[in-house]
Amino acid sequence: MEGRDVKLKSIITISRQFGSGGREIGEKLAKKLDIPFYDRELITRAAKESGFSEAAFENVEKKATNSLLYSIAMGMNAYGSHDIGFTHLSLDDQIFLAQSNVIRKLALEGPSVIVGRCADYILRDYKDVIHVFIWADLKFRKERAIKLYNYSEENAEESILKLDKHRANYYNYHSNEKWGRVENYHLSIRSDHVGIDNAVELIADYIKLSERG
Amino acid sequence: MEGRDVKLKSIITISRQFGSGGREIGEKLAKKLDIPFYDRELITRAAKESGFSEAAFENVEKKATNSLLYSIAMGMNAYGSHDIGFTHLSLDDQIFLAQSNVIRKLALEGPSVIVGRCADYILRDYKDVIHVFIWADLKFRKERAIKLYNYSEENAEESILKLDKHRANYYNYHSNEKWGRVENYHLSIRSDHVGIDNAVELIADYIKLSERG
Numbered sequence: 001m002e003g004r005d006v007k008l009k010s011i012i013t014i015s016r017q018f019g020s021g022g023r024e025i026g027e028k029l030a031k032k033l034d035i036p037f038y039d040r041e042l043i044t045r046a047a048k049e050s051g052f053s054e055a056a057f058e059n060v061e062k063k064a065t066n067s068l069l070y071s072i073a074m075g076m077n078a079y080g081s082h083d084i085g086f087t088h089l090s091l092d093d094q095i096f097l098a099q100s101n102v103i104r105k106l107a108l109e110g111p112s113v114i115v116g117r118c119a120d121y122i123l124r125d126y127k128d129v130i131h132v133f134i135w136a137d138l139k140f141r142k143e144r145a146i147k148l149y150n151y152s153e154e155n156a157e158e159s160i161l162k163l164d165k166h167r168a169n170y171y172n173y174h175s176n177e178k179w180g181r182v183e184n185y186h187l188s189i190r191s192d193h194v195g196i197d198n199a200v201e202l203i204a205d206y207i208k209l210s211e212r213g
Numbered sequence: 214m215e216g217r218d219v220k221l222k223s224i225i226t227i228s229r230q231f232g233s234g235g236r237e238i239g240e241k242l243a244k245k246l247d248i249p250f251y252d253r254e255l256i257t258r259a260a261k262e263s264g265f266s267e268a269a270f271e272n273v274e275k276k277a278t279n280s281l282l283y284s285i286a287m288g289m290n291a292y293g294s295h296d297i298g299f300t301h302l303s304l305d306d307q308i309f310l311a312q313s314n315v316i317r318k319l320a321l322e323g324p325s326v327i328v329g330r331c332a333d334y335i336l337r338d339y340k341d342v343i344h345v346f347i348w349a350d351l352k353f354r355k356e357r358a359i360k361l362y363n364y365s366e367e368n369a370e371e372s373i374l375k376l377d378k379h380r381a382n383y384y385n386y387h388s389n390e391k392w393g394r395v396e397n398y399h400l401s402i403r404s405d406h407v408g409i410d411n412a413v414e415l416i417a418d419y420i421k422l423s424e425r426g
Contacts, residue, residue, distance in 0.1 A: 130406075133395060133401075135395060135396055180395055180396075181395070182346060182348060182393055182394070182395045182398075182401045183348055183393075185395075185401070185403070186402070186403045186406050186407070187400075187401070187402060187403070187407075188346075188395045188398070188400065188401035189399070189400060190398070190399045190400070193343075193399050193423055194399070194400075194419060194422050194423045195422070195423070198422035198423065198425075201418075201422060202415070202418060202419060202422060205414075205415060205418050206407060206415060209407050209408070209411035209414060209415060210406055210407045210408070210411065212411075
């Protein structure tokens, strides 16, 4: 199946464990389907539009270390925080809202691939959005972390698990959902088993199959 | 992709939420790939080989209502129960062991599709086994339960959730793993979104892609 055969109408969100190749899969998928790819670009765009500095955005994920502790520290209720006025929100929540607005705007612009940033949660009520989760064996992720991100053999594993935890905490805090819960995704794939390029092909197959009904 | 094109070496296990069409998907996949399909047949075979009555097997899942309560009631430790001698096990555990032995024997016979019975856990260390999880929206499952299994409109939802709980408890008790956890499956698919027949095709695609490496 080639990109040109696909009468694409879907937006694809990709959530992924650190080192699973989810970002690479998203990038290759977008290229294959000839649609835009958003990851950090999204943050940059959000930062520019909302006037927040890019550095502030980069720290958001790390700060959301625990939804309960975090909300206590922020002096608010984790469950009602998105319903109160923008100006009463913490800086981190304001950034999350700005990102959410960007993601919603992108969704109106047509098909794209969006990696991370709770995009699956933000677009949960949108039609024609396909949510994908990519995970992989820890050994595979460790090898990728060392090879691609220059982690040392000694602390690669610890770093991976910590980064996963950051992602989970960030997601769980902002969504009140559980990161990596199978029911949040139309399709979940183990990338080290089927392979990065095959995972791209499989997602493209899923889109083709689901769109033909 | 037709069955004849597939140089199949894999066994496919399918775990599924009640009413998601997982059994139907398994049956159609086996037909497409021209390999055996095992579900209740497996129980019959296990029952015959081990001498237990089929009725005793049918009740196993319902009895495993809660791994902790269950193990207390059985007067044993849920964690060590598989390591003690066969004759010291409860009847239910003996049946589970007999089923496990049958599944392991089937795995030696070549490619097949095995639905349920903790087959993914039992074959977790086997090579060339692909574990699939099928889930679906509750509305879809309710409609199937009413249409295919004659559940009443009034209690279909309650029954579905109860049956899911039975499956989860049965799985969690015997595996000390968590049923429906994304990391236990190579591939997880939302059947009501992509459709039953498309899910079959997608699994066949996954097998083809993973076997070509």
